[in-house]
Amino acid sequence: MNVYTSLIAQSAHKKSLTTLKAVHTHIIKSGFLFSFFGHKLIDAYIKCGIVAEACKLFDELPNRHIVTWNSMISSHVRRGKTNEAIELYKNMLFDGVLPDAYTFSAIFKAFTELGVLRHGQKAHGLAVVLGFEVSDGFVASSIVDMYAKFDKMEDARLVFDRVLDKDVVLFTALIVGYNQHDLDGEALEVFEDMVGRRIKPNEYTLASILVSCGNLGDLINGKLIHGVVVKSGLESVVASQTSLLTMYSKCSLVEDSIKVFNQLNYASHVTWTSFIVGLVQNGREEVAVSVFREMIRCSVIPNHFTLSSILHACSSLAMLEVGEQIHAVTMKLGVDGNKYADAALIHLYGKCGNVEKARSVFNLLTELDVVSFNSMIYAYAQNGFGHEALRLFERMKILGLAPNGVTFISILLACNNAGLVEEGCQIFAFIRNNHNIELTRDHFTCMIDLLGRARRFEEAAMLIEEVKNPDAILWRTLLNACKIHGEIEMAEKFMAKMLDHAPRDGGTHILLTNIYASSGKWDNVIEMKSTIRDLKLKKSPAMSWVDIDREVHTFMAGDLSHPRAHEILEMLHELIEKVKTLGYNPDTKFVLQNLEEEKKISSLYYHSEKLAIAFALWKTCSRSTTIRIFKNLRVCGDCHNWIKFVSLLTGRDIIARDAKRFHHFKGGICSCKDYW
């Protein structure tokens, strides 16, 4: 008999199915009591991964011991056969066998995965009655985990508090729960409590708490815990490393996260992804793209997390071609259909001015939710397709999808960018009367822009008064409207108020300078410039770029350092002379320096957007494709006019994305209808 026992144990240990089967057959032939070896055989079959055979034996077993029930239940849970596990649990209760700590920890996991809170609560009740809740760390941890996953953090906390002898896992379960519900402060408190009780955190605890530090931007604790990771010898654990990366990048210490990444000897796909996400969130998109390429070279397969993040990097830099390649990768890997990836694709095409492609991604969506609608409405909005945005909004309502605050930001932006003033006012009135939507500063900013467009300055100013914490952008929006309509006195009227609110805002000062410059008040310009100097405010230099054949060419005003500067200038002069015959007149009111007229004209000619377009036309003169250029600031009035003429002259469509919106130039007309 002992020979059988040890042979079964051996085959289970070595996972040798052949031995196991041989022993099994031998036992049956010898006529030994099956009930004696039954549970050992079941355990062995489970360990060898042959659950079907284990099930068969289990059904034949006459008196089933709790241990065997548990082996069966937990093997089902491990293999994701949650329903079978619960079925067994029910049969077990029906047979009059009382669950023990092992049963409970397995079954709570099953209820959690199946999303049946009620059953979980019932089992919890039984665990309380049987005294497992407060006395067994395993049971308590799985109950805490269950409540956390059902978003019942208060219940999780109650269970946690009742446990007499709290261990690492119990603490960790609660910390993880808080972390995943954005209750990072609570997570840190519990962590400190744990450390105070001299319970040593392990790799799971540290991985989670580091992310909480990152979310809180708590670098002091983050670094402290980094030290704990090192001291605990957990530095080489992948999850610790990943969390360290995340913590540093969420605290904006992107250099430190790069350092951590470079010291890794192994990176999982999650580590790669976290690193990429951190780079994108810290504005290091180019680096993110090259890290992504490196990841592919290392044969690590990206998933929807990775792809949506890298697509956002492409959007920010308007790298349309790279984005299209990643779109192809997304389809190849079957990640299209994931809502994050699809939203990122719509965002990409929207941000690159390719509304048709954004729409085609949108049309292929199988599950339409508020985010996908918002993404598409925003893509329309920023490209000036106001009516399309409103139509989509209607469709959303027909489908019974409730719009949220972001929907209305996009809708107001759509009205604004398409000059649909009345529609915008109506929508705004609707939002005010709809108490489900929280009005934010962004809604007001859109609205002020919209009213400014219609020269309704007083109304706009009154709206600002309603905002609790008006920011500089709000005032700048109003001032910009004054600037566009040439209302210098109006602008001066608002100026004092604005500087009260934002005395040190660089953008505001620069806008004021520009307003003075455009009306020729050079004394005021000089005054403003010295204020800007005194306040040590920096103006970001105007820059335009264009992506041709996957290569980005950047231009600054008057900057002739491009290797093809000669060809560019030739092209530029030719374009200027030709469009002059069509009616283009350089408008020096857009030159914001006090120069002689002739110098003003030549300074206009070398604006960065003109250089970028001349280059693009020279480089692609044999094609008829759309030209896409990008500018970090707003496009200048003279350039805007010039580009309209160039689109008429060359018959090429030109799309310009500036800091605020898109301009689609076609046949001498711009989609912004000359308001931006």
Place this chain on the structure above:
DNA sequence: CCGCAGGTAG
């Protein structure tokens, strides 16, 4: 037998 690390629309 419990617990861990990535991403949304502005």
